[in-house]
Amino acid sequence: MGKPRGFIEIPRKDPGYRPKEERIRDFNEVEKRLSDDELKEQSARCMDCGIPFCHGCGCPLGNLIPEWNDLVYHGHWKEALDLLYSTNNFPEFTGRVCPALCEAACTVGLNDEPVSIRQIEISLIEKGYKEGHIVPKPPEKRTGKKVVVIGSGPAGLSVADQLNHMGHSVTVYEQDQKAGGLLRYGIPDFKLDKKVICRRIDLMMAEGVVFETGVTIGRDISANYLLSRFDAVCIAxxxxxxRDLKIPGRELDGVFMAMDFLSQQNKRVGGETFAEKEIIAKGRKVLVVGGGDTGSDCVGTSIRQGALSVTQIEIMPKPPENRADSNPWPEWSYVLRTSSSHKEGCERMWNIMTKSFEGEGGKLKQLRCVKVEWETDPAGRPKTMREVPNSEFIIQADLVLIAMGFVGADKKGMICDIGIKLAKNGTVAVDGEGMTNVKGVFAAGDSVSGATLVVRAIAGGRSLAVNVDKYLKN
Ligand SMILES: Cc1cc2nc3c(=O)[nH]c(=O)nc-3n(C[C@H](O)[C@H](O)[C@H](O)COP(=O)(O)OP(=O)(O)OC[C@H]3O[C@@H](n4cnc5c(N)ncnc54)[C@H](O)[C@@H]3O)c2cc1C
Ligand code: SF4
Incomplete structure (x- = not known):
C-alpha cells in the first residue's frame, strides 16, 4: 500500500477528453492521459484491500491490481508492467476500451470515486512500448504441434498469443482484409487508434504467429481441410x-444496420475500399435505435461525418444516476452512462418503441413511435412493458442505424459444415474444457459467450489456450 491515507486525502483525477470543437473534426483518439506524477498520486488511493474486489470480483483477467498500484506509487514502472503483462496479453486494448469492471468493484468506490485503474493500465503499457520493453520474444523451442485459430478478434489473438508462447505453431485465418475483429472494424478510431492493433499484430508475427487474412473458412477453405492439417482448431x-428491427418499412432506403455503417467508416480511416453502397450521415437527420455502446459509437461517428442532428432512442427506461438498492457494490453498476460521443451533441430518449418506418418514393422520411412504460419486479428491475395509450408520435429521420445487439454466431459455412452443435441462444456449445462436440475443435470469445466485452474475449482466449495445450500434450 503506497500511502495509508491516500484514499482519504487524494481525490480521483480523470484525464478528460480533447475539447469537443477540436475532436469532432477528426477520428483521432479523444481521451487524454495523466502524467507520471499524477498516476503515482492516483495509485496512492489504493487501499491494498485484504480481499481486493477489483482483482477477484471485477476483472475477468484477474489482473493483479493492488500489487501494480503499489509498484507504480514507488516508481517501479517496469516491475508493474511485468505484473500487468502476466495476466493480460493486450493491455493497450483494454486500457483504451474496457468499461473497467474492476473500478465498479473497487472498495474505494463504496463511498467515493474508485481508484483510476484503467488509466494506470494504459499508461503502464504505453510507457513499456516507449521505453523499449515490449519487444518480440519468440518461444525458445517448438513442440511440433500445429494449431489453427479462426478469427482474429481479441479472443483469437489471445488464444494464438498464448499457444505460440507455449511453443505450438499457430496460424490465424481471418475473413476480413486486416486482423483485429471488432477492435478494427467495430470500435471507432476515436476510441481505439488502429495503429495500436497493427503494432501488436507486427509483434505477434515477429514471434512466429502466421496471419492469413482475406480468407473465409467454410468458403475459401473448408473446415474439414483444417481438421486434417492441424492438431487442434480454435473457433473465435x-x-x-x-438483431434486426422487422417492422413495416424496414426495406426503405435509409435504414441500415449499425455495424455496416461503423465498419465502413473504420475502413475509410484505414484507407481500405469497400464494395457495398456507401452509408454517410453528412447532412442527414440520424436516428440511432438502441441505447448501448454500439449506438453511442454510431452517435460519435455520425457527428464526425457532419450529421444535421443525431437522436438515440432506447426501449428500456432511463437508468438511475446512482446505484439502485437492487444493484449493490461490487456488482457492475447499472447507472446512466454518458459517453464522450453523447457529450458531442445528441438527444437521448428512453421508453420509446418504434412501430414503423415511413417514407416516400422508397426513401425513409420518418419513424412512427410510441411511448412505453415498465412494471418492475420486487427488486426494482424492469419486467413487463406496455404501450402508453394515445402516445404515438413521429420522429423525422432520413438515416436510421439499428444498434440492437447481436443474436449469436454466424451459423452459415464453417460451423454447419463440420456439424458444430449450438447452444439455445445461438452461440457455439462447448464443454468444461472449451471443446465443441467435434473432437479437437475448441471455441472461445463472443462465439461462446454471446456478444460481450474485449476483456472477456481476451480472458476466454487465455483459458482456452490452457485447455488446448493440455489436449495437445495428451
Ligand atoms: C460497435 C462495437 C463497439 C464495441 N465497443 C466495445 C468497447 O468499447 N469495449 C469493449 O470491451 N467491448 C466493445 N465491444 C464488444 C467487443 O468488441 C467484442 O466483445 C469482442 O471484439 C469479441 O471478440 P471476439 O474475438 O470473440 O470476436 P470478434 O471481435 O467479433 O472477432 C471475430 C473474428 O472472426 C472472424 N471470422 C468470423 N467468421 C470467420 C470465418 N468463417 N473465417 C475467417 N474468419 C472469420 C471475423 O471476421 C472477426 O474478425 C464493441 C462491439 C461493437 C460491435
Ligand atoms: S479494490 Fe480498489 S482499493 Fe482495493 S485493492 Fe483494488 S484498486 Fe485498491
Missing part, C-alpha cells in the same frame, strides 16, 4: 449476427 469467430 465472434457473435456478429445482428
Amino acid at each position: 469467430c465472434g457473435a456478429r449476427e445482428p
Whole structure:
C-alpha cells in the first residue's frame, strides 16, 4: 500500500477528453492521459484491500491490481508492467476500451470515486512500448504441434498469443482484409487508434504467429481441410449476427444496420475500399435505435461525418444516476452512462418503441413511435412493458442505424459444415474444457459467450489456450 491515507486525502483525477470543437473534426483518439506524477498520486488511493474486489470480483483477467498500484506509487514502472503483462496479453486494448469492471468493484468506490485503474493500465503499457520493453520474444523451442485459430478478434489473438508462447505453431485465418475483429472494424478510431492493433499484430508475427487474412473458412477453405492439417482448431469467430428491427418499412432506403455503417467508416480511416453502397450521415437527420455502446459509437461517428442532428432512442427506461438498492457494490453498476460521443451533441430518449418506418418514393422520411412504460419486479428491475395509450408520435429521420445487439454466431459455412452443435441462444456449445462436440475443435470469445466485452474475449482466449495445450500434450 503506497500511502495509508491516500484514499482519504487524494481525490480521483480523470484525464478528460480533447475539447469537443477540436475532436469532432477528426477520428483521432479523444481521451487524454495523466502524467507520471499524477498516476503515482492516483495509485496512492489504493487501499491494498485484504480481499481486493477489483482483482477477484471485477476483472475477468484477474489482473493483479493492488500489487501494480503499489509498484507504480514507488516508481517501479517496469516491475508493474511485468505484473500487468502476466495476466493480460493486450493491455493497450483494454486500457483504451474496457468499461473497467474492476473500478465498479473497487472498495474505494463504496463511498467515493474508485481508484483510476484503467488509466494506470494504459499508461503502464504505453510507457513499456516507449521505453523499449515490449519487444518480440519468440518461444525458445517448438513442440511440433500445429494449431489453427479462426478469427482474429481479441479472443483469437489471445488464444494464438498464448499457444505460440507455449511453443505450438499457430496460424490465424481471418475473413476480413486486416486482423483485429471488432477492435478494427467495430470500435471507432476515436476510441481505439488502429495503429495500436497493427503494432501488436507486427509483434505477434515477429514471434512466429502466421496471419492469413482475406480468407473465409467454410468458403475459401473448408473446415474439414483444417481438421486434417492441424492438431487442434480454435473457433473465435465472434457473435456478429445482428438483431434486426422487422417492422413495416424496414426495406426503405435509409435504414441500415449499425455495424455496416461503423465498419465502413473504420475502413475509410484505414484507407481500405469497400464494395457495398456507401452509408454517410453528412447532412442527414440520424436516428440511432438502441441505447448501448454500439449506438453511442454510431452517435460519435455520425457527428464526425457532419450529421444535421443525431437522436438515440432506447426501449428500456432511463437508468438511475446512482446505484439502485437492487444493484449493490461490487456488482457492475447499472447507472446512466454518458459517453464522450453523447457529450458531442445528441438527444437521448428512453421508453420509446418504434412501430414503423415511413417514407416516400422508397426513401425513409420518418419513424412512427410510441411511448412505453415498465412494471418492475420486487427488486426494482424492469419486467413487463406496455404501450402508453394515445402516445404515438413521429420522429423525422432520413438515416436510421439499428444498434440492437447481436443474436449469436454466424451459423452459415464453417460451423454447419463440420456439424458444430449450438447452444439455445445461438452461440457455439462447448464443454468444461472449451471443446465443441467435434473432437479437437475448441471455441472461445463472443462465439461462446454471446456478444460481450474485449476483456472477456481476451480472458476466454487465455483459458482456452490452457485447455488446448493440455489436449495437445495428451
Ligand atoms: C460497435 C462495437 C463497439 C464495441 N465497443 C466495445 C468497447 O468499447 N469495449 C469493449 O470491451 N467491448 C466493445 N465491444 C464488444 C467487443 O468488441 C467484442 O466483445 C469482442 O471484439 C469479441 O471478440 P471476439 O474475438 O470473440 O470476436 P470478434 O471481435 O467479433 O472477432 C471475430 C473474428 O472472426 C472472424 N471470422 C468470423 N467468421 C470467420 C470465418 N468463417 N473465417 C475467417 N474468419 C472469420 C471475423 O471476421 C472477426 O474478425 C464493441 C462491439 C461493437 C460491435
Ligand atoms: S479494490 Fe480498489 S482499493 Fe482495493 S485493492 Fe483494488 S484498486 Fe485498491
